[in-house]
Amino acid sequence: MTAFFSIKRIAWTLATILFILPAPLAWAKTKPVMHKVKAGDSLWSIAGKYKVEVDTLRKLNKIKGNMVKPGAKLIVRPGSSKGKSTASATKHSSKSAKVSKTSGTQITKSQKSAGKISKNNKKAKKRFESVQHKVKRGDSLWSIARKYNTTVTNLRKINGKSVKSLHPGEVIVVKHVPSGDGPVRLEHGVQLPESGLGFVAPRRERVWGTKTTVTAIMEACAETAAEHPEARPTYIGDVSYQRGGYMPPHKSHRSGRDVDLSYYHNDPKSRHAFTNVSTSTLDTERSWTLIESFLETKDVKSMYIDYRLQKPLYEEALRRGIAQDVVDRLFEYPDGVGSGKEGQTIIRHVRGHDDHIHIRFYERPEDVPSS
Structure with missing residues (x-):
């Protein structure tokens, strides 16, 4: 009887140890996806085959331009070597379950925030940049307005100029245009x-x-x-x-x-x-x-x-x-x-x-x- 309880106690101890020990790491290591260029291949056909962007292929393989040589090996998708333990995966899954229960409230809050942001965006003023013209001999408000597809009235309003007050060498503002998206300036030209x-x-x-x-x-x-x-x-x-x-x-x-x-x-x-x-x-x-x-x-x-x-x-x-x-x-x-x-x-x-x-x-x- 004593031996039976001893064996039972050992079994419970082992079970407890196994329960406490972290689960083994399940590494999700993948190799890069490669493509060997064949005659007739192009960056566009390769990108279409693997459903990736042409610019992605250029960056991964440090390609300038559009030409690829038959026989070359291209990286289509980079490999990954990130791993998570099954224990942490279980922990994240249980957390996801908790989030899903309360997601109704969270979504409502985010929707309200999004609404406020969109209203603020409507109120935000657009950025403008000035188009300037250097007055030359023979220029008139009419000729300048015609050149820049604007009106004499607008030129007078912006610059406070009368027809007779233009002088060669003077710089006037022709109009204001919205600043374009992305890089619109040239540095080190x-x-x-x-x-x-x-x-x-x-x-x-x-x-x-x-x-x-x-x-x-x-x-x-x-x-x-x-x-x-x-x-x-x-x-x-x-x-x-x-x-x-x-x-x-x-x-x-x-x-x-x-x-x-x-x-x-x-x-x-x-x-x-x-x-x-x-x-x-x-x-x-x-x-x-x-x-x-x-x-x-x-x-x-x-x-x-x-x-x-x-x-x-x-x-x-x-x-x-x-x-x-x-x-x-x-x-x-x-x-x-x-x-x-x-x-x-x-x-x-x-x-x-x-x-x-x-x-x-x-x-x-x-x-x-x-x-």
Whole structure:
């Protein structure tokens, strides 16, 4: 009998010890998901296959641009090595059960808070920035109002000016516009030279960009000039102001990462920097050389070209021997206007780009010097 109770006591002791001891760790360690690039693969097709963002693939694999080489191994999803004990998991599950019982009250409170926040947001004033104009000889309130799509009445109201009180060199406020979202200022900007191999940039106050932007423009234009030495230089229009900010009449061109430049065309009568071109007047060969030179910098995020002009450029790219799948990833054509959304194709249609090409560049770490 005594032996029986001794055995029973030992059993209870062991059970108590096992109950007190923490449960073994259940490590949820996973390996990175990898993908071996095959011929015909692209960042877009790989991202679509694994349901991840193209930018995520770029960051995980430190890729600049859009090209991937067959045979390369890409990280699609990073691995994890975080573990939790089953005891803590049980503890969290019981806590979740308690929260679920009281969640009705908690949700009600959060809903009230959200309501208050939304009301406050309605009352919050928008931030505005001023558009300024430096008066030149011959300027009038009427000519300035017309240039900036405003009225003489507004100019008088903002500046307290009469028709006869303008003086050359004076700076007046033209209007106030809402500050755009995201980075709209340019720090440590670089000014594009007035001219260089293959380009001219006469609008001096409007050709400030990031280091990446200015370098890409100079390299692409020089490469085009080397291939077509007889061609006239590319005309560089707007980039950004020295410190960025709103540049009328554009919605972009605020942070030194946009540039407008001319097409090459076959219209000998035209002397304008930006000339409306058609499929018959576009110098397809030289224009494609220029576009391809920009793409080879691997710094181009997007390029706006009129849809009608994409067709001859698309065909020229194929004629040059560029693979069909690569060309299809570059152009919105022939799938129709709007088919090439952000991140799907580089070359897309935006209205008003039949007289110039608009290029948006990536922002690189070297564009923002460390403090």
